Amino acid sequence: xxxxxxxxxxxxxxxxxAALVLGAVMQSPLAARLPLxxxxxxxxxxxxxxxxLTQLIFGVAYWxxxxxxxxxxxxxxxxGWVTFALLNAGLLLRxxxxxxxxxxxxxxxxxxxxxxxxxxxxWVFVVNTWPRIRER
Amino acid sequence: xxxxxxxxxxxxxxxxxxxxxxxxIRTALAYLATGFLVGALLLIHRAVPxxxxxxxxxxxxxxxxxxxxxxQLALGVAFWVLPRFRSGAERGxxxxxxxxxxxxxxxxxxxxxxxxxxxxxxxxxxGRCVEGLAAGAFALHAWPRMKVFRSEDRGS
Numbered sequence: 001x002x003x004x005x006x007x008x009x010x011x012x013x014x015x016x017x018a019a020l021v022l023g024a025v026m027q028s029p030l031a032a033r034l035p036l037x038x039x040x041x042x043x044x045x046x047x048x049x050x051x052x053l054t055q056l057i058f059g060v061a062y063w064x065x066x067x068x069x070x071x072x073x074x075x076x077x078x079x080g081w082v083t084f085a086l087l088n089a090g091l092l093l094r095x096x097x098x099x100x101x102x103x104x105x106x107x108x109x110x111x112x113x114x115x116x117x118x119x120x121x122x123w124v125f126v127v128n129t130w131p132r133i134r135e136r
Numbered sequence: 137x138x139x140x141x142x143x144x145x146x147x148x149x150x151x152x153x154x155x156x157x158x159x160x161i162r163t164a165l166a167y168l169a170t171g172f173l174v175g176a177l178l179l180i181h182r183a184v185p186x187x188x189x190x191x192x193x194x195x196x197x198x199x200x201x202x203x204x205x206x207x208q209l210a211l212g213v214a215f216w217v218l219p220r221f222r223s224g225a226e227r228g229x230x231x232x233x234x235x236x237x238x239x240x241x242x243x244x245x246x247x248x249x250x251x252x253x254x255x256x257x258x259x260x261x262x263g264r265c266v267e268g269l270a271a272g273a274f275a276l277h278a279w280p281r282m283k284v285f286r287s288e289d290r291g292s
Contacts, residue, residue, distance in 0.1 A: 049202075053206065057209065097183075098182075101182065107183075108183035108184055111179060111180070111182060111183035112179075112180050112183050112184060114179065115175070115176040115177075115179035115183075116176060116180075118175070118176060119172050119173060119176035121172075122168055122169060122172030123169055123172065125168070126166075126168055126169045129165060130162065130165055133153060133161045133165075134152075134153065134158065135153060135155050135158050
């Protein structure tokens, strides 16, 4: 398994644990008393769907999709790392900025940055993966 | 415990991707790119209000990423890697899988664009029914490919 896939999959597992713990906390009686937990629903969903599910798919796809060529079996390894960095930077920024913006009305530049980082991550993944999916 | 993790074929030709899987996986990637774009616009809109109608794209964002990307990617990979038959067509009856591809994307577009355009809910229901038919058609294709291999089947 290539190193970047290991990072994708292990990070995905960490997001899974974090999201499920957050989900449990959001259901607890404590959450009803703290305003923070009332605005965390979108963060929870994106930790689960982007941090866990999408990241797991990115890691496995980078590892197991057909070879691009003998010299560069998985396309650009650099783009694989760029995807990993952009996705996680965007997601972590979102996890901070989204509740902050919802509660205090501040952090808009961080929220915009997180949107652009995640968008770029998705597009870079598509650019790197597309040429590997070819008909036999 | 050591795990052998190399499943890639030794060259591009030996584990080639069938045409339908290429179409499904590339369509899934296109939905991923579009879904992420819409998601980014929605997030930016939350920080810096852009256009009032943008909030109507939330169902499209969800539909494109969950059904268009994740489900379609899974179906495309399944069509490619599920066990194949030794005699006759190696992937069995392909027609239901092609029907599933067409119906799934018709259903996704009906639900997503209908929702974004504020169409009546009956259109959304129709789209969901078409997606359900797509799932049924794919199951019809894939069902016979789920088989327990005996030792003499090894290598097939």
